[in-house]
Every structure is written in structure tokens, then in C-alpha cells.
Amino acid sequence: MWSVSDESLLAGVAGRDPDATEAFVARFQRRVYGLARSITGDSVLAEDVAQEAMLRAWRHASAYDPRRGSVATWLLTITRNLAIDQVRVRRPSVGDPDELLASVLAATGPGPAETAVVTEQIERLRTALQGLPPEQRRAIVLAGVLGLSGREVAEAEEIPLGTAKTRIRTAMLRLRAVLAHEERAE
Amino acid sequence: MSRECTAVREVAPDLALGLLDGEARANALEHVHGCPSCQAVVAELSGVADLLVQLAPEADAPPGFERQVLDATRRDRRMRRRWITTVAAVAAAAVIGAVAVVRVVDAGRGQQESAAAALHTAPMRGANDVKVGRVVTTAGSPAQAIITVDYAVPDGEYDLVVRSTPGGSQTVGAMTVREGHGTWTGSLSTAGSDASITMVDGQGTVVCHASL
Numbered sequence: 001m002w003s004v005s006d007e008s009l010l011a012g013v014a015g016r017d018p019d020a021t022e023a024f025v026a027r028f029q030r031r032v033y034g035l036a037r038s039i040t041g042d043s044v045l046a047e048d049v050a051q052e053a054m055l056r057a058w059r060h061a062s063a064y065d066p067r068r069g070s071v072a073t074w075l076l077t078i079t080r081n082l083a084i085d086q087v088r089v090r091r092p093s094v095g096d097p098d099e100l101l102a103s104v105l106a107a108t109g110p111g112p113a114e115t116a117v118v119t120e121q122i123e124r125l126r127t128a129l130q131g132l133p134p135e136q137r138r139a140i141v142l143a144g145v146l147g148l149s150g151r152e153v154a155e156a157e158e159i160p161l162g163t164a165k166t167r168i169r170t171a172m173l174r175l176r177a178v179l180a181h182e183e184r185a186e
Numbered sequence: 187m188s189r190e191c192t193a194v195r196e197v198a199p200d201l202a203l204g205l206l207d208g209e210a211r212a213n214a215l216e217h218v219h220g221c222p223s224c225q226a227v228v229a230e231l232s233g234v235a236d237l238l239v240q241l242a243p244e245a246d247a248p249p250g251f252e253r254q255v256l257d258a259t260r261r262d263r264r265m266r267r268r269w270i271t272t273v274a275a276v277a278a279a280a281v282i283g284a285v286a287v288v289r290v291v292d293a294g295r296g297q298q299e300s301a302a303a304a305l306h307t308a309p310m311r312g313a314n315d316v317k318v319g320r321v322v323t324t325a326g327s328p329a330q331a332i333i334t335v336d337y338a339v340p341d342g343e344y345d346l347v348v349r350s351t352p353g354g355s356q357t358v359g360a361m362t363v364r365e366g367h368g369t370w371t372g373s374l375s376t377a378g379s380d381a382s383i384t385m386v387d388g389q390g391t392v393v394c395h396a397s398l
Binding site for chain 2: 016018021022025026029030031032033034035037038043047050051054055058059069070072073076077080103104106118121122125126129140141143144145147149150165168169172173175176179180
């Protein structure tokens with residue numbers, strides 16, 4: 001089952017195949033739980049969020065549209081939205097950005113199910129992140145990984161909203177430029 | 187590059203990250219739809235955004251996580267089947283009732299009339315007005331009804347009590363909640379104004395209610 005692509009596995013989930021569902025949960029549980037815990041900073045809450053994310057993916061598997069992103073992105077976006085909702089209800093801000101940043105930069109990358117191409121892209125992105133000025137790096141991790149809005153980034157960083165937006169936008173453009181340059185160089 | 191392109195390029199990173207909403211998002215998307223060069227920029231930025239969410243560190247889920255998720259999918263599937271079956275039963279009862287109405291009307295007036303088998307759905311609400319289930323009823327009184335709870339109601343036995351003015355309170359049945367889920371089907375008298383259905387536990391506490 002591990003050699004099956006994410007898309008095929010999700011198709012099996014949509015068809016209510018119990019083996020596919022089990023394999024899907026096994027394949028993504030560490031990433032879903034890891035993201036939920038990074039955002040909530042609470043293992044119990046993260047477990048609830050991760051379970052709900054898996055259940056939603058199971059319910060809405062047939063609505064997945066590959067043109068709008070990979071299965072991993074789709075599932076992790078569901079997880080991120082659920083986790084952010086929980087955090088917004090329970091407390092005004094996420095955990096320590098520095099701690100998160102360190103774990104993002106040190107992460108070992110996607111599991112064995114990811115294709116070599118995706119793994120390579122993620123590693124390139126991680127390297128490109130390290131090349132950003134620290135304030136831009138923090139802003140883009142808060143917005144891009146944790147899903148914080150511009151206003152929430154501004155509050156977390158104690159900077160004006162305009163400055164937060166500029167940091168996020170500049171970081172995105174630099175990351176895009178680095179990745180595009182590396183792709184052209186190959 | 188047009189003035190619109192310049193404006194969209196400025197917010198393109200926000201668009202890719204999902205940080206734009208409302209009118210700003212609609213305007214940007216409208217332009218991107220008809221502008222291939224802006225489309226290419228947004229597509230590249232969206233690729234970056236898709237990778238960013240995958241940077242979060244992995245972590246071992248707690249023991250039993252996988253089993254709990256799989257159990258939840260099985261429960262969800264059973265509930266959906268039961269829900270579809272019972273809604274179909276209520277709808278069938280409504281159609282039977284409507285046919286009976288048509289026949290009575292036909293016999294009395296000698297003319298063709300029809301009665302719509304309208305279904306009404308209302309949320310069951312518990313503490314802090316949180317939705318814990320739903321009630322589906324047919325038109326008329328007594329109405330055929332299906333009551334389902336599936337969230338935040340503790341396991342146990344509950345009386346179902348209809349309250350109305352001037353009808354007062356009347357226990358119409360009982361529901362057992364197991365593993366957080368419970369369903370009841372039966373007839374409800376909704377005559378009078380302000381009719382509502384409540385679920386009452388063994389201590390006489392109302393755990394949830396719905397307006398009929």
C-alpha cells in the first residue's frame with residue numbers, strides 16, 4: 001500500500017475502502033499530528049484536531065480536486081484551518097515563533113510516501129528560508145506554515161500591520177525567485 | 187504591464203497564501219482569470235505556499251490514534267446510513283399522509299387538490315446554544331418526527347418532552363444515547379404556539395431543546 005500514490009489512496013478512501021482508509025491514516029498521521037501540535041502547542045488539543053482533520057478528509061475525500069494542490073497540501077490545509085480555529089477560540093496567539101522556526105528549519109522532511117521531486121522541493125524551500133533575513137523568515141513561517149493572518153502576524157511580532165504585510169510579501173517573492181532560479185539552473 | 191496587473195502583483199503573495207478575502211480576493215481572482223501573465227505569477231507563488239504548509243515538523247501521534255480515527259469513520263458511516271434510512275422513512279410517512287389528505291379532500295369536495303409533504307428541520311441546541319443534533323418533522327399535527335443527537339450529549343437515557351402553550355408538557359418518548367449518538371422516531375403533537383421538544387435526563391435537567 002505504501003507504493004500507491006497519495007491520489008490513488010485518497011480515491012480508495014472516497015470509495016470507502018477500509019484498507020485504503022487505514023493506509024491513508026497511517027501514511028499521514030505524523031504530519032497531521034505534527035502540524036496540529038506545532039500550531040496549538042498542546043498535545044491533547046492537537047490529538048483532537050488531528051482526529052477531526054482525518055475524519056473530515058474521510059468525509060470529503062470525493063471532493064478533492066488535484067488541480068488545486070497535492071493531497072498532502074489539501075489535508076494539511078484542513079488540519080491547519082481546524083487548529084487555527086481552536087487556537088483563536090482558546091487563546092489569542094500561537095506558541096513561541098522561535099521554537100517553531102527552529103523545528104521547521106530542522107525538520108527531516110516528508111515521510112517515505114513523498115516522491116523524490118517533492119522531497120527535493122521541500123528541502124530547497126527550507127534552504128531558501130534560511131537565506132532570508134530573520135524577520136522575513138519569521139513572518140513567512142507564521143503566515144505560511146501556521147496560517148496566521150497579516151494582522152495576527154503583526155500582533156505576534158509586535159509590528160505595524162503594514163510592516164507585517166511587507167515582510168510576508170517580500171519573503172514570498174524571494175522564495176519564489178530562489179526556487180525558480182534553481183529550477184532554471186537544472 | 188497594466189495598472190491592474192501592478193495592483194494584482196502586489197497582493198499576489200497574499201492571494202497565494204489565502205490571506206485575501208472578500209472584495210479584494212474577488213477582484214484579484216477576476217483579473218487573474220483573464221490575465222495569463224498574472225496567472226503564471228500566482229501559480230508559482232501558490233506552489234511556494236503549497237510547499238510551506240508541508241514544512242511543519244512531523245510528530246508521533248499518541249498511541250491508539252489510528253484506531254480512534256478508524257473507529258470514528260465507522261461510527262460516522264453507521265450514523266449516516268441510519269440518518270438516510272430514517273429521513274427516508276419520515277419522508278415516506280409524509281407522502282402517505284399527503285396522499286390520505288388528498289383522498290379525504292377529493293371525497294369531500296370532489297375536486298383535485300394536492301398537499302405538499304413538507305419537511306421541517308430544526309437544530310437541537312444544548313448548553314451555550316451549541317448545536318448537538320437535529321429534529322426533522324413532517325407538516326401537520328401530530329407530525330412524524332426523527333430526532334438525532336450526535337454531539338456533546340452524555341451517554342444515558344433521556345425523556346423527550348414536548349412543551350407548548352397552552353398544551354403544557356407531555357412526555358412523548360425516550361431516547362438512549364450510546365457512544366455520543368442517539369436517534370428517536372415517532373409522532374409529536376405540535377399544536378399550540380411556541381411548541382418545543384426537550385431532552386430531559388434522569389435528574390430532570392434539560393440537556394437540549396429544539397423549536398418545532
